[in-house]
Amino acid sequence: MKIRILTIGQKMPSWVITGFEDYFKRIQPFVTTQLIELPMAKRAKNDSKADILKYCQTEGESILNTLKPNELLIALEVGGRELSTEKLAHTMQEWTLAGQDIVLAIGGPDGLSDDVRQAAAWHWSLSKLTLPHPFVRIMLIEQLYRAMSINHNHPYHRA
Template sequence: MKIRILTIGQKMPAWVITGVDDYLKRIQPFVQTQFVELPMAKRGKNDSDADILKYCQIEGEAILNAMKGNEILIALEVNGREFSTEKLAETMQSWMLDGQDIVLAIGGPDGLSQEIKRAAAWHWSLSKLTLPHPLVRVMLIEQLYRAMTINHNHPYHRA
């Protein structure tokens, strides 16, 4: 099993790069994990709703084009299912047993396109709160790492 995180947007602040890199190093012994940054569609100052839809579609196409044939798509979105860390660990254990390669999609500032939402096997919400995209990256990789430590009886997670 491999996990790829396809995320819209580049040029993250230093604290994001530091946090993501730290957890990426930690998680590798448990599961091969990779971030793939895809370019955000160029936006204007006074964009219409139609413009925003177009940007989401462009970014959605980039995500779909970056996927490999054997990967299962999971969309990260506010209206998705919420999991406890323990339930995430159980879910990841299932992915590993099934040998499924997973893609987690983080959309741009306007969210994910309808094409991504339809293509996703399931939808996951880290929180019902609106979170800044840079923070989502750090939270996501930390929770994936935490779930893997639960599955490997590592002392990082203390309930």
């Protein structure tokens, strides 16, 4: 199994880069993980709903064009299913046993396009809260690492 994180947005604050890289390094012995930053469509201050829809579509096309055959696409969205860390660990075991490569898609500031939502095998919510887009990267990689630490009997996760 390999995990690719596709995310819209390329210029992250240093605290995001530092937080993400810490967990990214930790997870590599457990599972090959890759972060792919895709460009965010340029936005203006007074965009119309049609403009926002166009931005989402453009960003969605870049996500879908990055997919490889036989990858399972999971869309990260506030309205998706919620998983406990233990359930995520179990799900990741299933992906590993199936040899399934996973793509986790994080949308831009206006979310994911309808095309990405429809292409996704399922939708995952990290929280019912609306989270800052850059923070999602850190929270996601930390939870993936935590789940893998459970699966490998590593002491990081203490229930």
